[in-house]
Amino acid sequence: MYQDVYKAIQVLPKGDLADLKRCNLGAIANSPAYFRVLAHAKVADNKQTQRILYLLLHSKVETSGEGVSVALALIQAGVKERQVIQLTRSGDNSIDYLKRQLVRCKGINLDSLGKLAQFWGDNARRQLLKEFIFANTEKLEAN
Template sequence: MYNNIYNAIQILSKGDVADLKRRSLASIADAPAYFRILAYSKSPDSKQTQRIIFLLLHTKLADGEDGLSVAQALINAGVKEGQIIQLVRSGDNGIDYLKRQLVRCKDVSQVSLGKLAQYWGENARRQLLKEFILANTEKFETESN
């Protein structure tokens, strides 16, 4: 599903992509380009699809399937634990805050980002915090050895 949406975004004209990037998550479903993506990717018109498109537009994804998890990409970009905690506490509005953090990231896995966007909710935010802390702890342990 995520790959189909990503490929559909790649087919769009630069003007359509620019229009989608300027929109907020709340208004993305009102763009003609949004419906083009749905038609090209054969995806359902849902909040999940809107979140996936919203985050895919603003994130530098890895080529192929060997990208970093969202948590690892955030660590590599220098995002602090306090910022992730703030994101987790911000509820459904946290998707906008997540987008601002993902703009700093590179080589993010399509699947990791897609799953996070698709299942965005309290559980997904908690899982992101867990993965972030565990990956950051592993990084600290390897640096101290």
């Protein structure tokens, strides 16, 4: 599903892309460009699609499969553990906090970001924190 949304974003005209980037998560569903993405990607109009589109618009993803997981991308971008903990505890605003951190990241694996956005909730936030801490610990042990 997220691969289809990503492909649809790539063929959007610049005006529609700019319109979507100006929208917050709540307003994205009322944008005409959102419906163009739905029509091109042939996906359902639901919260999962809105979250996927919202995060993909503001992230630099790697489609070839060589990208890194979201947790590793956050570490490479210099995101601190306390910021990820804040993200996991922020409830309804957590997707906005995640987007702010993802703007700093490069080379995120499309599948990793897509699955995180699709299944965003308490469990996904907990899993992100777990992966972040494990990856950070492995990095410290390697040094």
